[in-house]
Amino acid sequence: KTNFNIAVLPGDGIGPEVVDESIKILNAIAEAFRYKFDFTYGLMGAEAIYKTGKPLPDETLAICRASDAVLFGAIGDPSFDNNPDAKVRPEQGLLKLRKELGLFANIRPLKIYSSLIDKSPLKKEIIDGTDILIFRELVSGIYFGEKFTDEEAGYAYDNCRYHRDEIVPVVHMAFQEAQKRRKKVTLIDKANVLDTSRLWRKICKEIAAGYPEVELDFMFVDNAAMQLILNPKQFDVIVTENMFGDIISDEASVIGGSIGLLPSASIGADNALFEPIHGSYPQAKGKGIANPIASVLSTAMMLDYLKLDQAAEKLRQSVEHAVDNRYVTADLNNQQPYSTAEVGSFIADYI
Amino acid sequence: KTNFNIAVLPGDGIGPEVVDESIKILNAIAEAFRYKFDFTYGLMGAEAIYKTGKPLPDETLAICRASDAVLFGAIGDPSFDNNPDAKVRPEQGLLKLRKELGLFANIRPLKIYSSLIDKSPLKKEIIDGTDILIFRELVSGIYFGEKFTDEEAGYAYDNCRYHRDEIVPVVHMAFQEAQKRRKKVTLIDKANVLDTSRLWRKICKEIAAGYPEVELDFMFVDNAAMQLILNPKQFDVIVTENMFGDIISDEASVIGGSIGLLPSASIGADNALFEPIHGSYPQAKGKGIANPIASVLSTAMMLDYLKLDQAAEKLRQSVEHAVDNRYVTADLNNQQPYSTAEVGSFIADYI
Ligand SMILES: CC(C)[C@H](C(=O)O)[C@@H](O)C(=O)O
Ligand SMILES: CC(C)[C@H](C(=O)O)[C@@H](O)C(=O)O
Numbered sequence: 001k002t003n004f005n006i007a008v009l010p011g012d013g014i015g016p017e018v019v020d021e022s023i024k025i026l027n028a029i030a031e032a033f034r035y036k037f038d039f040t041y042g043l044m045g046a047e048a049i050y051k052t053g054k055p056l057p058d059e060t061l062a063i064c065r066a067s068d069a070v071l072f073g074a075i076g077d078p079s080f081d082n083n084p085d086a087k088v089r090p091e092q093g094l095l096k097l098r099k100e101l102g103l104f105a106n107i108r109p110l111k112i113y114s115s116l117i118d119k120s121p122l123k124k125e126i127i128d129g130t131d132i133l134i135f136r137e138l139v140s141g142i143y144f145g146e147k148f149t150d151e152e153a154g155y156a157y158d159n160c161r162y163h164r165d166e167i168v169p170v171v172h173m174a175f176q177e178a179q180k181r182r183k184k185v186t187l188i189d190k191a192n193v194l195d196t197s198r199l200w201r202k203i204c205k206e207i208a209a210g211y212p213e214v215e216l217d218f219m220f221v222d223n224a225a226m227q228l229i230l231n232p233k234q235f236d237v238i239v240t241e242n243m244f245g246d247i248i249s250d251e252a253s254v255i256g257g258s259i260g261l262l263p264s265a266s267i268g269a270d271n272a273l274f275e276p277i278h279g280s281y282p283q284a285k286g287k288g289i290a291n292p293i294a295s296v297l298s299t300a301m302m303l304d305y306l307k308l309d310q311a312a313e314k315l316r317q318s319v320e321h322a323v324d325n326r327y328v329t330a331d332l333n334n335q336q337p338y339s340t341a342e343v344g345s346f347i348a349d350y351i
Numbered sequence: 352k353t354n355f356n357i358a359v360l361p362g363d364g365i366g367p368e369v370v371d372e373s374i375k376i377l378n379a380i381a382e383a384f385r386y387k388f389d390f391t392y393g394l395m396g397a398e399a400i401y402k403t404g405k406p407l408p409d410e411t412l413a414i415c416r417a418s419d420a421v422l423f424g425a426i427g428d429p430s431f432d433n434n435p436d437a438k439v440r441p442e443q444g445l446l447k448l449r450k451e452l453g454l455f456a457n458i459r460p461l462k463i464y465s466s467l468i469d470k471s472p473l474k475k476e477i478i479d480g481t482d483i484l485i486f487r488e489l490v491s492g493i494y495f496g497e498k499f500t501d502e503e504a505g506y507a508y509d510n511c512r513y514h515r516d517e518i519v520p521v522v523h524m525a526f527q528e529a530q531k532r533r534k535k536v537t538l539i540d541k542a543n544v545l546d547t548s549r550l551w552r553k554i555c556k557e558i559a560a561g562y563p564e565v566e567l568d569f570m571f572v573d574n575a576a577m578q579l580i581l582n583p584k585q586f587d588v589i590v591t592e593n594m595f596g597d598i599i600s601d602e603a604s605v606i607g608g609s610i611g612l613l614p615s616a617s618i619g620a621d622n623a624l625f626e627p628i629h630g631s632y633p634q635a636k637g638k639g640i641a642n643p644i645a646s647v648l649s650t651a652m653m654l655d656y657l658k659l660d661q662a663a664e665k666l667r668q669s670v671e672h673a674v675d676n677r678y679v680t681a682d683l684n685n686q687q688p689y690s691t692a693e694v695g696s697f698i699a700d701y702i
Binding site: 089091095121122123126142143145147148149153154155156157158159160161162163164165190192193194195196198199203221222223225226229230243244246247248250251253254255259 | 440442446472473474477493494496498499500504505506507508509510511512513514515516541543544545546547549550554572573574576577580581594595597598599601602604605606610
């Protein structure tokens with residue numbers, strides 16, 4: 001297969017700017033490798049609410065379903081954040097999209113760039129050599145359990161629920177990747193308190209039996225929040241439920257000092273979505289200062305997913321070339337910063 | 352009042368050793384300030400399971416109820432952790448004690464000791480001057496909501512629920528303390544996803560109206576997990592629900608590099624419990640290497656609670672004297688380490 005339908009959802013804030021660079025680069029890849037990428041744009045997030053009243057219009061969902069992969073920018077807008085009573089919010093669009101497409105696994109690789117190690121809030125000797133792959137379950141748990149508010153009574157609840165079938169696929173994926181790496185999976189849970197965590201532990205143990213060469217470890221989420229800072233090198237593959245994954249993966253993302261470089265993939269049985277880890281960063285919108293590399297490396301994960309291995313490899317090399325030559329945006333080099341578009345073009349040209 | 356009944360629950364692992372030093376020091380305080388402390392010991396945790404079959408025997412609960420304050424060591428034993436099927440676990444004792452005594456607010460002050468700043472995994476310029484006070488709701492939320500497992504169906508849930516009355520007291524306490532400090536309260540929640548978080552936000556806003564000189568901020572828990580590492584100095588008082596508090600307060604505890612020094616208080620309407628932040632650290636049990644200072648500073652929080660301000664002040668000075676003179680255990684000075692008992696005696700003698 002050499003022709004691909006890519007759904008493009010630029011989203012809010014700096015989303016459109018960084019996605020533009022990914023498109024530029026995908027065009028360069030298409031040319032270099034003789035592939036064809038057809039891009040179909042969809043509205044999503046605050047942008048979509050302003051234009052259609054809905055954070056995820058049906059048309060956008062249809063575009064995504066019909067795609068080979070979804071390239072996504074960022075979501076979120078301060079005018080909604082500061083209004084907790086808003087009944088429609090941008091984030092709902094992303095949550096609905098994950099659910100509708102069945103994107104059960106959110107995957108975040110965390111690598112430390114030696115040329116950027118000084119940017120980290122942590123000491124060099126703590127983080128040098130860190131290489132973690134996080135699998136977060138993405139379509140169940142407390143995010144999607146029953147929610148209820150009784151304003152009158154001043155009472156609310158959110159139910160965290162898991163069925164075995166929602167746990168098994170992401171755990172298998174984690175073990176499969178661990179086999180290709182340092183062969184260690186750590187389940188992060190709170191099994192000393194939660195029934196759902198005990199279910200996760202049980203299932204992880206069962207699945208581990210099928211991967212005898214992979215070691216399975218358990219860690220309580222409170223301890224994990226400490227260990228990630230004290231000694232991140234102890235982790236290889238992490239697997240965890242939705243809410244713990246949200247917290248732990250964001251915590252992990254800052255230890256390298258390069259959140260503007262970190263990509264993610266959200267994978268389902270028939271669909272997949274690729275997005276940078278950073279948010280919509282509205283303060284930077286339209287200024288040309290946003291770092292496009294997280295989006296570009298998400299694009300590389302998309303190429304992996306589409307099994308375009310050579311192109312993915314080439315793209316990663318090009319990004320490393322840019323970083324090593326300090327051809328980067330102001331967040332990584334405020335002495336001689338390049339713009340979002342300059343960095344994108346530099347990478348595209350190298351390809 | 353000069354006579355006090357103190358319930359003493361040494362618990363597991365290094366708990367008994369560090370609590371011994373607190374008792375030694377309380378005896379020194381009793382002498383210096385002419386107070387009388389009566390100590391009544393109770394079983395709790397793995398220790399209690401081995402001896403009585405229950406993690407919190409009724410007798411222990413009665414001792415605690417009858418006390419002016421509870422001094423607690425640590426809980427947890429690896430033989431239970433590695434057996435997720437165990438029906439009785441040490442942690443259940445602590446959770447039950449919190450619930451029975453109505454200890455709704457867990458309070459953790461986080462200060463950076465300049466003489467120990469090099470111990471931190473974070474860079475000096477990031478953490479220098481950090482001073483955070485965390486309030487965690489301790490007797491509701493997902494910890495105490497309905498739990499359910501259907502082994503056959505492979506299904507489980509944990510319900511996270513909050514009633515207004517469970518939120519109001521800890522939020523008031525947070526605002527009251529903020530008034531004495533830098534006048535800023537940050538609510539950590541996930542209001543873009545959870546109904547319970549939106550309830551917390553609403554109530555915090557209402558309560559904030561009664562404290563016009565205190566600024567109220569909101570931060571999503573995933574972002575908070577990043578901000579604590581990127582810029583801990585931005586926080587003054589943090590208030591949050593039970594599970595987020597568990598994760599965030601443990602994360603915060605490592606940024607100063609001195610978890611062996613950090614105390615906590617758990618406060619209810621009629622009872623209060625004081626314990627170090629660190630766990631039972633079973634590997635160190637009986638070796639005389641455990642750092643007693645977290646327990647000793649928890650004792651200082653107990654003296655605050657009992658309104659023995661002068662004694663509390665004197666105790667804190669004595670601890671600082673020990674730390675500044677590097678009269679500390681191996682975790683803080685492995686060149687010339689002192690034993691648990693030596694550090695305790697040094698502090699007691701200074702009083
Ligand atoms: C925007 C928000 C709902 C979302 C989440 O909590 O999943 C985000 O934080 C993320 O991690 O992708
Ligand atoms: C032991 C455990 C149940 C407990 C908790 O999660 O509350 C502990 O981590 C704590 O923070 O005191």
